[in-house]
Amino acid sequence: MDKRKQILDSALKLFVEYGFHGTPTSLIAKEAGVANGTLFHYFATKDALVIALYVDIKSRMALYLSEQTGTQKTYKDTIREQYIASVYWALENKLEFRFTEQFKTSPFFAQIAPKEIEESLKPFYDMLYAGISEKIIKPQPVDLLFTLISSQTFGLNQYLLSHQFSKTKQHQVISDTFEMLWAMIT
Amino acid sequence: MDKRKQILDSALKLFVEYGFHGTPTSLIAKEAGVANGTLFHYFATKDALVIALYVDIKSRMALYLSEQTGTQKTYKDTIREQYIASVYWALENKLEFRFTEQFKTSPFFAQIAPKEIEESLKPFYDMLYAGISEKIIKPQPVDLLFTLISSQTFGLNQYLLSHQFSKTKQHQVISDTFEMLWAMIT
DNA sequence: AATTTTACCGACTGTTTAGTCAGTCTGTAA
DNA sequence: TTACAGACTGACTAAACAGTCGGTAAAATT
Incomplete structure (x- = not known):
């Protein structure tokens, strides 16, 4: 239920599979089961997500x-x-x-x-x-x-x-x- | 004068600095001093360039x-x-x-x-x-x-x-x- | 000399993408 | 019961991007 965590989990999985830039934020959000905007609610930019x-x-x-x-x-x-x-x-x-x-x-x-x-x-x-x-x-x-x-x-x-x-x-x-x-x- | 080599050289330099996907093909071509299309004359896709x-x-x-x-x-x-x-x-x-x-x-x-x-x-x-x-x-x-x-x-x-x-x-x-x-x- | 192939150009396009925004929903506390 | 905050949404946009294409000019082949 912790959306931030779900985003991080999905990002991890997808980054390993497709690389940082090979993974669109939309896919991360979808995989995490959250809206696109939610991702940017928790992380200002995609780079910030990677670093976090x-x-x-x-x-x-x-x-x-x-x-x-x-x-x-x-x-x-x-x-x-x-x-x-x-x-x-x-x-x-x-x-x-x-x-x-x-x-x-x-x-x-x-x-x-x-x-x-x-x-x-x-x-x-x-x-x-x-x-x-x-x-x-x-x-x-x-x-x-x-x-x-x-x-x-x-x-x-x-x-x-x-x-x-x-x-x-x-x-x-x-x-x-x-x-x-x-x-x-x- | 070997354009293929110049493309590879620029790609190398830029990939190291910005990463594969952080580097647009247009920038590689520009840096190599060749037209955009020339890059695709030598390499079918960007991925092919990376692998080459x-x-x-x-x-x-x-x-x-x-x-x-x-x-x-x-x-x-x-x-x-x-x-x-x-x-x-x-x-x-x-x-x-x-x-x-x-x-x-x-x-x-x-x-x-x-x-x-x-x-x-x-x-x-x-x-x-x-x-x-x-x-x-x-x-x-x-x-x-x-x-x-x-x-x-x-x-x-x-x-x-x-x-x-x-x-x-x-x-x-x-x-x-x-x-x-x-x-x-x- | 005629024909074909290859090197090269750069304007162009369809798609994808990061990020925005106006607004809803939920909890909470005054 | 109202007022506010913060979580969350998803349609949207402006920009960027990989790759195309119609074309020229030179080289190679016939």
């Missing part, structure tokens, strides 16, 4: 990650937990993953304030700093380390999404690749 | 990589050479890199025959197979290994493109990350 959708997805992802993250015994366990959580998020939210993938490489991404991005990355960076000072992690710039780690999870997500594995096999791949990642950064 | 551009870039990249690749002494040297060549290609062809990045995550990509993709990957896969049988590379599925390697170069490209490093520093980062990659896959 990205922000919404990012915050839901952040929530998921914070929920999944307990306090682990060792440093390695903490990193592993983060790694696994972010991979599972993508597996459980395929459309959302595909959308962010598309969004990040699009010109829209330039409209997201770099400050906000930095902000959301800080906890991660801090964790890496800690690992470096404890001489667990290789002494490389944290933003480089972060790029390498996130591009690895990114690639793994693409791999898992394009194959159909059993839960067991899937988990196997995830832990194998984590060990490989660990070998890379330590 | 992707194919063109891919073949130029393949050419570059084959030119850069000599026969190296050791297996590790061969892999390193490939790694370095593909990173430099992106650095020397930023627009092209950005475009393929955008293309691959777009719904257009579905129109590229999977058979052709497989074809172009085969030499790489064979090289990895060889590494596994010689017990140099970890015994993991080659498509997984390939995904991990290419997502790493991908991430590194993004990193290098978003920082301005001196040639020396740049090379430093590239060889450091190669060693990290090597640690991951062996």
